[in-house]
Amino acid sequence: MVNFLLKRFAWGILVLLLVAVITFFLSRVVPADPAAFLAGQNASEATVQKIRAEYGLDRPLTEQFVSYMVGLSKGDLGQSIRTRRSVSTDLAQYLPATLELLLVSFTIYLIASFSLAVTAARHPGGFVDGAIRLLTMVGTGIPVFWLGMALQFMFFYKLHWLPIGARFPIRETAPPVVTGFLIIDSMLAGSPSALLGTLKHLALPALTIVINLLAVGTRLSRAALIQEQSRLYVRTARGKGLGPRVILYKHVLRNALSPILTATTMQFGYMISWVILVEVIFDWPGIGLYAYQSFQVFDYSPVIALAIVSTAGFVLINLLMDILYPIIDPRVQSVGS
Amino acid sequence: MILSVRDLSIGFRRIGGDLPAVDKISFDVREGETFVIIGESGSGKSLTGMSIAGLQPATSVTSGSIRFKERELLNRPDAELRRMRGREIGLIYQDPLGSLNPVWPVGDQIAEALRAHGLASGAAAARRAVEMLDRVRIPDPARVATAYPHEISGGMRQRAMIAMALIAGPSLLIADEPTTALDVTIKAQMLELLAELQREMALTIILITHDMGVVAEVADRILVMYAGRVAEIGDADAIMRTPSHPYTAALMTSAMISEAEPKQQLNAIVGVAPGLGSFPDGCHFHPRCPLAQDDCRSFVPPLRRLGDVALACHHPVGSDTALMAEA
Amino acid sequence: MSAVLPTARPRRSRPRGVLAPVALLVIVILIAFALVPGLIAPDSPVALNMADRLKPPSFAHLFGTDEGGRDIFSRVVFGTRYSLGVAIAIVFASALFGVVYGAVSGMARGSADNVMMRIVDLFFGFPALVLALAVAASIGRGLGSVALSLTIIWWPGYARLVRGEVLRLRERPHVEAARALGVSNLTILRRHILPFVAQEVNVRVTTDIGYALVAVTALSFLGLGANSPTPEWGLLIRDSRPYFGSAWWYLVFPGTMIMLTATAFSLIGDSLAARRGG
Numbered sequence: 001m002v003n004f005l006l007k008r009f010a011w012g013i014l015v016l017l018l019v020a021v022i023t024f025f026l027s028r029v030v031p032a033d034p035a036a037f038l039a040g041q042n043a044s045e046a047t048v049q050k051i052r053a054e055y056g057l058d059r060p061l062t063e064q065f066v067s068y069m070v071g072l073s074k075g076d077l078g079q080s081i082r083t084r085r086s087v088s089t090d091l092a093q094y095l096p097a098t099l100e101l102l103l104v105s106f107t108i109y110l111i112a113s114f115s116l117a118v119t120a121a122r123h124p125g126g127f128v129d130g131a132i133r134l135l136t137m138v139g140t141g142i143p144v145f146w147l148g149m150a151l152q153f154m155f156f157y158k159l160h161w162l163p164i165g166a167r168f169p170i171r172e173t174a175p176p177v178v179t180g181f182l183i184i185d186s187m188l189a190g191s192p193s194a195l196l197g198t199l200k201h202l203a204l205p206a207l208t209i210v211i212n213l214l215a216v217g218t219r220l221s222r223a224a225l226i227q228e229q230s231r232l233y234v235r236t237a238r239g240k241g242l243g244p245r246v247i248l249y250k251h252v253l254r255n256a257l258s259p260i261l262t263a264t265t266m267q268f269g270y271m272i273s274w275v276i277l278v279e280v281i282f283d284w285p286g287i288g289l290y291a292y293q294s295f296q297v298f299d300y301s302p303v304i305a306l307a308i309v310s311t312a313g314f315v316l317i318n319l320l321m322d323i324l325y326p327i328i329d330p331r332v333q334s335v336g337s
Numbered sequence: 338m339i340l341s342v343r344d345l346s347i348g349f350r351r352i353g354g355d356l357p358a359v360d361k362i363s364f365d366v367r368e369g370e371t372f373v374i375i376g377e378s379g380s381g382k383s384l385t386g387m388s389i390a391g392l393q394p395a396t397s398v399t400s401g402s403i404r405f406k407e408r409e410l411l412n413r414p415d416a417e418l419r420r421m422r423g424r425e426i427g428l429i430y431q432d433p434l435g436s437l438n439p440v441w442p443v444g445d446q447i448a449e450a451l452r453a454h455g456l457a458s459g460a461a462a463a464r465r466a467v468e469m470l471d472r473v474r475i476p477d478p479a480r481v482a483t484a485y486p487h488e489i490s491g492g493m494r495q496r497a498m499i500a501m502a503l504i505a506g507p508s509l510l511i512a513d514e515p516t517t518a519l520d521v522t523i524k525a526q527m528l529e530l531l532a533e534l535q536r537e538m539a540l541t542i543i544l545i546t547h548d549m550g551v552v553a554e555v556a557d558r559i560l561v562m563y564a565g566r567v568a569e570i571g572d573a574d575a576i577m578r579t580p581s582h583p584y585t586a587a588l589m590t591s592a593m594i595s596e597a598e599p600k601q602q603l604n605a606i607v608g609v610a611p612g613l614g615s616f617p618d619g620c621h622f623h624p625r626c627p628l629a630q631d632d633c634r635s636f637v638p639p640l641r642r643l644g645d646v647a648l649a650c651h652h653p654v655g656s657d658t659a660l661m662a663e664a
Numbered sequence: 665m666s667a668v669l670p671t672a673r674p675r676r677s678r679p680r681g682v683l684a685p686v687a688l689l690v691i692v693i694l695i696a697f698a699l700v701p702g703l704i705a706p707d708s709p710v711a712l713n714m715a716d717r718l719k720p721p722s723f724a725h726l727f728g729t730d731e732g733g734r735d736i737f738s739r740v741v742f743g744t745r746y747s748l749g750v751a752i753a754i755v756f757a758s759a760l761f762g763v764v765y766g767a768v769s770g771m772a773r774g775s776a777d778n779v780m781m782r783i784v785d786l787f788f789g790f791p792a793l794v795l796a797l798a799v800a801a802s803i804g805r806g807l808g809s810v811a812l813s814l815t816i817i818w819w820p821g822y823a824r825l826v827r828g829e830v831l832r833l834r835e836r837p838h839v840e841a842a843r844a845l846g847v848s849n850l851t852i853l854r855r856h857i858l859p860f861v862a863q864e865v866n867v868r869v870t871t872d873i874g875y876a877l878v879a880v881t882a883l884s885f886l887g888l889g890a891n892s893p894t895p896e897w898g899l900l901i902r903d904s905r906p907y908f909g910s911a912w913w914y915l916v917f918p919g920t921m922i923m924l925t926a927t928a929f930s931l932i933g934d935s936l937a938a939r940r941g942g
Contacts, residue, residue, distance in 0.1 A: 014786075015786055015789040015790075018786060019789075019790060019791075022795075022798070023794065023795070023798045025802075026798035026799060026801060026802040027798050027801045027802060028802075137927060137930070137931070138923065138927055140874070140875070140926070140927075140930060141874055141878065141922070141923045141924075141925070141926030141927040141930065142878075142919075142923050143878045143881055143882055143885070143898070143901075143919065143922050143923075144882070145882055145885045145898075145901065146901055146915070146919035146922065146923075149901065149904075149905070149908060149915055149919075150915065150916075150919070152909075153908060153909065153912060153915060156909075157908075157909040157910075231435065232430065232432060232435040232436045233435065233436055233437055233438040233439070235392060235430070235436070236428075236430065236436045236437065236438070236446075236498075236501075237438070237449075238392055238419075238422065239390060239392060239422055239423065239427075239428040239430075239502075240422060240423035240427075240428075240449065240450035240453055240501060240502070240505070241419050241420065241421070241422040241423035241424060241450065241453045241454055241505070242419070242449065242453050243416070243419060243453075244415075246453070250441075251438050251441075254438075254440050254441070255438070255439065255440055269789075272791065273791045273792045273793050273794070274792075274793060274882070276793050276794075276886070277793070277882055277885070277886065280886065291794070291797070292797075292886065295797050295801065296887075298801070300798075300801055303794065303797050303798060303801065304798075306791075306794050306797075307791055307794040307795070307798065310791040310794060311789060311790070311791055314789055314791070315789065318789075328440070329439070329440055330439070330440060330485045330487070331439055331440075331485070331487050
């Protein structure tokens with residue numbers, strides 16, 4: 001088992017390396033010149049040269065690559081030309097915002113999809129079941145950016161209930177940064193108004209992600225549950241006099257958990273990849289928006305950093321699932337070791 | 338009489354008319370006996386067995402009467418039947434691996450039958466599960482109780498299933514093809530175990546099988562089913578000695594052949610049993626019957642007494658000596 | 665097991681039977697949009713008309729007008745060939761490459777197959793959108809770079825599907841018989857395996873066109889794809905951002921088109937799968 005996990009871990013490192021290499025080369029074969037962009041339109045050639053030298057852009061590509069990889073092994077993700085800070089410093093500032101959004105959305109999604117799937121499985125063909133099928137059918141075709149804007153239209157422009165974007169009310173002072181998670185920080189600061197402001201700003205981006213995930217995920221959970229319900233052990237459970245509730249929660253759910261978990265992992269990977277869109281729409285100051293804004297001015301170190309961080313996130317989630325599977329399904333253990 | 342089944346019919350709802358699977362069968366099971374229902378797949382034997390415990394598929398429709406200890410069971414609400422399952426009627430099935438939940442330890446699943454009926458809880462239930470595993474002759478029962486179903490052998494799994502079925506002390510055990518998935522030696526051990534438990538616990542057993550060999554070993558009385566109907570019913574010895582229904586006779590012949598040459602998958606009955614929805618007119622067996630005549634094709638034979646047995650046949654074996662010699 | 669659980673085959677739910685023809689009709693209309701937009705659209709998709717800027721839907725302008733006074737319906741019609749065209753190109757290119765790759769991998773088996781599938785696994789771990797950013801960074805923004813980056817992340821799905829099918833079909837008696845007779849691998853592939861694989865791939869391609877469309881418009885929305893004033897659907901929604909608070913039609917109609925198109929393709933994919941008996 002440990003052996004198996006080590007193998008998976010090594011594989012994850014390999015994937016990360018490859019992502020770093022590919023994004024590095026892709027971003028350096030660029031026709032545009034970030035130094036010229038940064039220097040401004042009226043800058044002299046000498047100024048541009050100076051900036052190039054400052055960021056090492058005048059050196060040969062292989063040399064740049066070697067120094068980048070050496071830096072990477074020390075956890076140095078390079079310099080951002082736009083913010084004039086090290087990318088690691090920037091990430092430390094922006095990552096908590098992204099994580100907070102992802103964690104909140106994913107938690108809500110898990111609870112919602114679970115309860116919906118269970119209700120649908122308990123009454124196949126019922127109202128919730130039908131609603132899920134409809135949501136799935138239309139929902140998979142809804143572009144996430146359009147959904148976000150539609151929610152903005154409704155809750156900001158029409159109803160004036162929720163802010164259109166950002167992470168915290170502009171006119172108010174944010175609680176002192178402790179964890180970087182505003183929900184926690186405002187609780188630590190003991191400020192209910194800060195917490196309310198945080199939650200209000202979080203509501204729309206989180207809702208966008210949750211709806212998008214529900215459209216795909218609930219169908220998978222429902223299918224897994226309904227399939228498990230037709231297994232022979234369900235008849236055995238009935239045969240010893242168990243009620244439908246115990247059968248569903250103790251027997252069926254436990255077995256449906258591994259297919260649901262697999263689907264969930266895929267969903268999480270999918271979500272990491274598309275969080276950029278949500279951050280752009282809601283002006284959410286996370287790493288997606290950071291990389292996107294840097295990308296706009298040909299500043300590519302943050303883009304590579306985003307690639308590495310999001311791949312690392314994906315690899316970690318997969319590793320976590322590999323650890324969880326044998327706990328959920330005892331049959332996996334004997335296969336894994 | 339512990340169980341009385343009268344005119345039991347089971348069908349499946351389809352657009353354009355229900356599909357009959359079991360057609361007005363009646364039988365009685367006596368206290369303490371081993372009653373065997375034998376038939377090929379599609380004969381409705383398992384469906385009949387399952388319906389006694391109310392475990393027929395939800396898509397089926399049933400009519401008639403099933404009286405267990407003077408109480409009507411058919412079409413009772415599931416919540417009422419639930420209190421009886423495990424407590425008064427135990428069940429074991431053909432595929433012990435599939436029938437056990439793969440993610441819970443065996444002992445836990447056995448103890449669950451006690452907890453479901455409030456007979457014991459927590460550690461007491463767990464302890465009784467281990468005792469029950471010991472009673473079904475499982476060596477090292479404490480270890481097996483903590484094992485998962487995939488970690489123990491096929492024979493052990495079926496023993497664990499028996500422990501689960503009997504732990505809450507039912508008086509009737511319905512065993513649906515309990516030996517089919519097992520090899521010959523284990524099969525014999527299992528039948529022996531059932532017989533011993535029957536004596537110890539004063540059990541009535543309904544054994545459902547397609548295997549004539551099993552019948553010969555344990556049956557007190559037999560019900561032969563064919564395509565949803567009773568072909569022959571009565572005392573096991575009488576039927577085994579002189580089968581009167583051509584179908585029973587054919588089953589016995591094929592059993593003898595397969596015993597003589599176990600490798601040979603020879604079937605003494607020509608053709609295959611009809612599937613659901615394609616039952617022929619008249620006597621359901623007539624297309625495959627060597628003794629069939631014109632009346633068999635048009636008229637359903639009524640069940641009538643013939644000595645120690647009752648059978649549904651217009652032209653029983655032995656009523657025509659020439660044909661009997663041929664068969 | 666004998667008659668315990670009869671094979672109660674669930675009947676296909678009613679709505680799908682009605683929806684499939686509707687979906688087909690939607691697709692036919694889309695194809696018309698893509699092929700002869702000039703015959704359908706009442707106005708030019710690019711010519712400015714400042715007098716009519718941001719007008720709500722009316723008989724003259726079915727979907728209203730944008731900030732340049734352009735007819736949004738006309739822009740949507742003309743945009744079909746960009747959005748849907750690129751989506752179809754991505755899926756076809758991915759399917760083509762994936763089928764070849766998967767077939768080679770499945771027929772080769774052994775260590776070659778192993779290595780080839782490991783490579784596929786690598787691509788699955790790749791963050792799609794970031795790759796698109798990087799590709800757009802290196803070859804420049806435009807629908808071409810969108811097509812390229814999405815193809816790079818799309819083909820592995822086909823490779824995996826086809827390889828699985830090939831491995832499964834290889835074990836079929838008629839294929840084994842053909843091999844025993846000395847029929848070459850290539851002939852076996854062409855005559856006994858690919859025709860069956862094709863059915864699976866057809867279903868997948870149809871469903872994927874909808875998903876690819878959503879992905880294409882997402883990248884355009886981020887400004888990685890077409891440049892204004894190309895009437896690409898995702899770009900329309902991007903352009904609507906400063907105005908949609910007061911001009912709902914600017915947001916609603918292009919988005920609805922994307923949704924309708926994606927749903928239509930996935931419904932057709934579903935009914936293809938059902939017809940195949942899946």
